[in-house]
Amino acid sequence: xxxxxxxxxxxxxxxxxxxxxxxxxxxxxxxxxxxxxxxxxxxxxxxxxxxxxxxxxxxxxxxxxxxxxxxxxxxxxxxxxxxxxxxxxxxxxxxxxxxxxxxxxxxxxxxxxxxxxxxxxxxxxxxxxxxxxxxxxxxxxxxxxxxxxxxxxxxxxxxxxxxxxxxxxxxxxxxxxxxxxxxxxxxxxxxxxxxxxxxxxxxxxxxxxxxxxxxxxxxxxxxxxxxxxxxxxxxxxxxxxxxxxxxxxxxxxxxx
Amino acid sequence: xxxxxxxxxxxxxxxxxxxxxxxxxxxxxxxxxxxxxxxxxxxxxxxxxxxxxxxxxxxxxxxxxxxxxxxxxxxxxxxxxxxxxxxxxxxxxxxxxxxxxxxxxxxxxxxxxxxxxxxxxxxxxxxxxxxxxxxxxxxxxxxxxxxxxxxxxxxxxxxxxxxxxxxxxxxxxxxxxxxxxxxxxxxxxxxxxxxxxxxxxxxxxxxxxxxxxxxxxxxxxxxxxxxxxxx
Numbered sequence: 001x002x003x004x005x006x007x008x009x010x011x012x013x014x015x016x017x018x019x020x021x022x023x024x025x026x027x028x029x030x031x032x033x034x035x036x037x038x039x040x041x042x043x044x045x046x047x048x049x050x051x052x053x054x055x056x057x058x059x060x061x062x063x064x065x066x067x068x069x070x071x072x073x074x075x076x077x078x079x080x081x082x083x084x085x086x087x088x089x090x091x092x093x094x095x096x097x098x099x100x101x102x103x104x105x106x107x108x109x110x111x112x113x114x115x116x117x118x119x120x121x122x123x124x125x126x127x128x129x130x131x132x133x134x135x136x137x138x139x140x141x142x143x144x145x146x147x148x149x150x151x152x153x154x155x156x157x158x159x160x161x162x163x164x165x166x167x168x169x170x171x172x173x174x175x176x177x178x179x180x181x182x183x184x185x186x187x188x189x190x191x192x193x194x195x196x197x198x199x200x201x202x203x204x205x206x207x208x209x210x211x212x213x214x215x216x217x218x219x220x221x222x223x224x225x226x227x228x229x230x231x232x233x234x235x236x237x238x239x240x241x242x243x244x245x246x247x248x249x250x251x252x253x254x255x256x
Numbered sequence: 257x258x259x260x261x262x263x264x265x266x267x268x269x270x271x272x273x274x275x276x277x278x279x280x281x282x283x284x285x286x287x288x289x290x291x292x293x294x295x296x297x298x299x300x301x302x303x304x305x306x307x308x309x310x311x312x313x314x315x316x317x318x319x320x321x322x323x324x325x326x327x328x329x330x331x332x333x334x335x336x337x338x339x340x341x342x343x344x345x346x347x348x349x350x351x352x353x354x355x356x357x358x359x360x361x362x363x364x365x366x367x368x369x370x371x372x373x374x375x376x377x378x379x380x381x382x383x384x385x386x387x388x389x390x391x392x393x394x395x396x397x398x399x400x401x402x403x404x405x406x407x408x409x410x411x412x413x414x415x416x417x418x419x420x421x422x423x424x425x426x427x428x429x430x431x432x433x434x435x436x437x438x439x440x441x442x443x444x445x446x447x448x449x450x451x452x453x454x455x456x457x458x459x460x461x462x463x464x465x466x467x468x469x470x471x472x473x474x475x476x477x478x479x480x481x482x483x484x485x486x487x
Binding site: 036037038039042049051053055056057059076078080081082083084085089091092130132134136137138139171 | 278279280281284291293295296297299302320322324325326327328329330331334335366368370372373374375
């Protein structure tokens with residue numbers, strides 16, 4: 001593994017990658033919309049061999065007391081032991097919690113969902129939006145795959161019918177869509193050697209020393225950032241990460 | 257007799273089986289029985305931690321059954337439940353007889369079963385997927401295990417209950433069957449029925465298992481043909 005990390009790092013320093021891609025090039029991205037009909041919305045995203053399913057479930061619950069007129073957004077991610085030999089079953093660990101929170105932050109802070117419109121009765125009943133990420137096969141770049149799948153799932157989610165007269169909710173009858181604004185797309189830039197690389201494979205991730213996830217809106221504004229890894233980044237590198245994230249984010253957005 | 261989804265009494269839901277769906281796993285399979293979709297992945301035989309759990313004369317078979325949170329109409333809380341833990345146990349016991357564990361002493365074979373969509377019959381779909389995934393991993397096996405459930409609605413014995421039928425039936429009997437030995441490795445029932453009726457329900461389930469067995473073999477043949485072509 002140390003030898004392979006060295007090898008990948010040397011290649012990156014020479015602007016090369018194991019699979020022949022450019023440093024700023026994604027693998028093939030495939031999106032399947034609503035593969036899970038039991039969920040209100042779902043999407044399966046494959047980036048190369050990375051395979052992620054996101055399901056959006058809607059339920060009715062009690063709002064938080066400090067925001068009585070707003071719906072609730074809950075994100076969760078499962079790094080299923082099925083998806084990689086190194087993952088073990090058990091309660092969510094650091095990595096899966098970070099993944100869920102980064103996906104959550106982009107959606108929450110860009111105000112992609114109009115939470116006020118998810119209020120049914122102030123202080124009593126609101127819609128709860130559960131975004132569950134299930135990793136099926138892990139070959140790197142889970143954050144981008146998950147956040148992209150979450151965006152696709154939200155975009156295609158259908159609201160269960162709420163009858164205002166009887167105050168009853170019919171989960172079977174689906175009417176309308178979620179009140180959505182522009183959805184943010186997260187693109188993570190990894191530092192390998194002295195170079196910046198997007199969409200790493202698992203092996204490339206192992207060789208990287210730092211990463212920066214930037215969620216961008218359609219107009220190029222930034223909605224959320226997360227830095228990971230131990231290597232510090234210079235302001236010039238961060239600027240370059242922003243540029244790459246906006247650009248690749250635009251390419252991805254065209255697919256949904 | 258016509259059923260809610262238009263099937264006849266002894267008819268399975270449309271069954272699709274595909275081997276080799278998780279590239280990282282040593283073996284994997286996806287089984288769709290109507291709207292129920294199970295994915296199984298096998299890792300191993302591999303080193304077992306901690307060492308005191310190792311068996312000196314055979315491998316340990318571990319099965320982990322899990323429903324993903326968005327698989328049902330009402331969200332499932334992630335993490336093990338009493339129900340899922342019981343299913344892990346009966347699934348392991350249904351499979352253990354056909355896997356040649358004595359060939360892999362001191363190691364572990366991990367079988368992960370994820371139900372990505374649930375519409376009745378998840379444990380049977382899970383066993384079907386796990387069995388194909390084990391074979392796909394190239395692990396020595398005496399046979400495949402096929403599984404199906406049956407029940408009785410009114411006077412009719414019905415195969416492979418789906419959706420609301422689980423509530424209508426007098427009993428729900430999941431069966432796992434080893435065709436080569438003509439033996440049953442999983443049998444559960446809930447309901448209330450005289451013994452002779454239960455026997456007929458089991459017969460009905462075995463008929464379904466035999467059909468699934470053919471589909472499992474077909475999926476593996478397809479997979480090997482692919483592997484052969486790419487090698």
